[in-house]
Structure formats: C-alpha cells, structure tokens
Amino acid sequence: MSEETKPVGLARGLTNYGDRDFARYLRLSFARSMGHSTAMLAKPVIGIAGTFSEFNNCHRLVPELVAAVKRGVLAAGGLPLEFPTTSLGEAFLSPTSLFFRNLMAMDTEEMIRGQPMDAVVLVGGCDKTVPAQLMGAISANVPAIQLVTGPMMTGRWRGERLGACTDCRRFWARYRAGDVDAATIAEVEGNLATTAGTCAVMGTASTMAALTETLGMMLPGTAAIPAVHADRLRAAEATGMAAMRLAANQVTPEQIVTEKSVENALRVLLAIGGSTNAIVHLTAIAGRAGIKVDLNRLNALSDTTPVLVDLKPTGPFYMEDLNAAGGIGAILRELKPLLHLDCLTVSGQTLGERLEEPAPYIDRAVVKTLEEPLQPVGGLVALFGSLAPRGAILKRAAADPALFEREGRAVVFTSLEDLAARIDDPDLDIDADDFMVLQHAGPLSPSGMPEAGYLPIPAKLGRAGVKDIVRISDARMSGTAYGTIVLHVSPDAASGGPLGLVRNGDRIRLSVKHRRIDLLVDEAELARRQAALPPPSYNPPRGYARLYKREVLQADEGCDFDFLRKNPHRP
C-alpha cells in the first residue's frame, strides 16, 4: 500500500473478521455508541495513554492533564481517545516498581500497536512509568510524545522547607540515630509530600523527565513545571497539538531516540547529578532502539561533563527552583558545546534550533555556567574490577570523597532479611572503616532489585556520629538518597556473580580514581566458594514472576527482558 493510501484514524489496524469492509463498518458503529459524530470519527486519532490510579499519588492530576491534552488535540483537528494502561506508584508496589516496569512497557507497547491511533501521548511521571512508556512507544514505533505529571511543590514544617523524598530519608536517619522522637517523625510524615506530583528533588522521576526532554521526546521547557502549576496544563494542551503534528508528519520515536540523542541524555544525567536508576532506564530505553549504553563511554563522558545544578539530594534546591531558574533548557544551553545539536525533537525542531532561540531568564544561583560549574566532572561513574566484572555505579556527587581511595574489611549481609535482622544488633562486628556488603538484592533475586542499596548506617555507628560508610550491593538506590554507595554490581549475586562469593572478613579495594572495585581473594578460593554455592532456590512456578525470572537481564543491560530489545541476543 502506498504512503498516500495508508489508512488513518479509526481505519487503521482493523480487527480481523476476514472481511475488511465489515470490520470498518462494525468498528464505526461501535464507536458511534460513544456519542461521536461521523465527522469526528473521520479525523486522525491521537491515543492518550492514561495512567491515573488511586495506587499512584504522583498521578493524582492525570485526569486534569488528559483533559488538557484532549483540548489541544481537538483544537488541532484530531480525535483524542484515552486508554488505560498499567500505572506504577513507587511506594505501593511489592516487591518493587522496577519488577513491574517491563510489564507496563509491554502493556503500553501492545496497546499502542493493537489499537488504531496515528500518534500517542504518553502521560506518566512516577519513577518507572516514564521509562516503561518510552520503552513501549519506541518498540511500537508509532509517533509518540511524553507528558509528565510534574514535580510536587515543597511543604513547610516548623520553618523548614521539606520535599519528598530526600528529606524523608534525612529525618529517618535522624530518627534511627535517636535525634528525633516518634512524635516528631509522625509529624514530619504528614509534611513531606503535600501536593500531587512526583518527588520534589532530583530523584529518578525528575531525572527521567530531564532526560526525556533532552532526548527530544517531550516538548521543550516542560520537564520541570510543577504538577500544580497552571503552566503544566498549558504544556498538556500544547502536547496534544504537537501530537497532531507528529501524526501528520509520521515522525517516529526511532527517528528521535538515536545514538546521538542518547549521548546527549547521558551528558545531562551527569550535569544534573541525576539518579543512578536513570542509567538502568536509559540503557533499557536505548536498547529498544538497538542502541547500547556502554559504561566505559559513561566514564569518558563523566570526565568531560561538569555538574551544573545542585538540587537535593546533593544540594539545597528543589525541582520547583529549577523550573523557576530556567528549567532543563538552561542546562542544555550551558552544555551546548558538548551536545549533538542535529538531533530531531517532537517539536519538529532540532535541538540546535531550539537552543538558537533567545535565552529566557536563568537564575545562576541554581544553574551554574560551564565556565564556573559546581563540579568540574560528572556526578556518576562506573566501576569495574573483580567484584563487578560487568560494572557497578557510584554516584560520586552524593558520596564522601574521603572514602574514595581505600581498602576495607567486608561485613556481609546475605539478603535483605539478614540485613533487617542484624543491622541494629549491638553485637554486630562493624566499624566505620569497614565495607558493608549486601548480597541477593539484584535483578534476579526474589526481591526484584529494590532501592535497598542505601543500607542504613548500623544503629550503634549512627549513635556514635558516623554519617557515611562504604556500602556495596547489587541493589539500586533511590535517586533521592546519598552516601558512598556502590550499586548495580553486575553480574548480581543471584546469577552467580562474584558479589555472592564475598565472605565476612574479606578485603575489598575501592578506587574511584582508577574506576576499580576489587575483591582481594585469590581465584582458587573463589572457585572453591563458587563450587560450594547451593543451587538457586527462587523459581516462581507461574505468571509474570516466572516470565521475569526467565527473561530479565542484568543492570548493565537495563534490566529489560531480552526478547523485548530491538536486537534480542537469545534465539
């Protein structure tokens, strides 16, 4: 069929009854039952992937956003049709939201592909939702545009400004150390998350919003607008109109998510000191377009990308401050000499054309210049070595440099249960110079790679004033957390990686300078330990958990399912 005669709107992808004319007639008759006129049913269709859920606080205002998107689509002459997909609320899912990210990506992909739409607006926000939507949309390769719910506003408590969720962790650490009592922590609990929207700091949701704008999959200037700001509704309306342009021009995600735009996103990730989770998600997103994110390349970019903004968890500012300070555009302008400017975006402009427009107001208290950055090098580095042959991640921007070059004695926790049982044991044999090691919290563990890499400081050390200690695991860490924390150790312990072979008292050497993390145990001893490992005991018998266990990849491959990548490795 030629391009000219390709069906549009509801004539796309007819249900198979063996009679195309009957299928069209039946579809239109059912569509008319929803009260649409014949004229409306003939228009291009913009699908809207709605993710409202009462199990997802970050998406509380999705219905309002969807209404504004519809306004934009209607104004541009299209028919907006909302459809529901899986929604992932970070704090409401067990074992973790990451466990369900690929399920949401599959749901999103198949509903985009299976239903008749000329373009789709993806409405998401909470940590795993935006990666899942982008992964699905890239694989479906239908014109797509992302709209995020936007960050929460901060709240006030006893004269202090609070925002989820760095301040949640700060107060919890104080509570554990005995600085804050139970009544106070209960009061704080009610003042951390006081509006709709995603976490107010540079956590995973904010990082992914920034990267999505950088990739070109979101309208310029829309990543950081607070959830409750009227501008967010205007952004939603503009997104609906932009979706109509994408539909008319059939600009697909694979034209936008390219090797160059992914590299731009990595630059921004480093410049904002973004969440470590974003490496996993960006790797998975890129993998849907057949692009590999190489951790050695990340290190090369990290050495040449300065940190330009200082939001929590590393600095004093929140996302609402970044929005008022010029947003992601202000960061992109500074990074311009380091970026690939010929990348296409959903607005129809290239990144370079966007950045040629006159600069809006930029608050230099929040967004620094390339010449006078906050840090001369990027916020994240990858480490390799005998403990992490396929890599591990350290957020150096959120870590204590005094702990970067050292050797320590391993204090091992074999699982999350073991950690919970012993962390506050007064007899725990640990001091501030030791390295805490958590095993079996990676992608193949029953816990589904939780954000448990921010191991709590043992109570007895906390009470003694210890604020940081080297912590190593195959888990992830919330983008809102901080500390000298080595994460995503690959391969993970559950897949037989060296992390699972560490025993109490082993020596481990960390060198951030040399990008190394090594287990100082000879190979013969490691081989002996490997041979003595029990067979894996976690074998879910059925359902999604079974699929996940069989297909999930390691962190360095984005924890995607192999068969969902553009180029699966397995036959």
Ligand code: FES
């Ligand atoms: Fe949804 Fe933090 S809980 S973004």
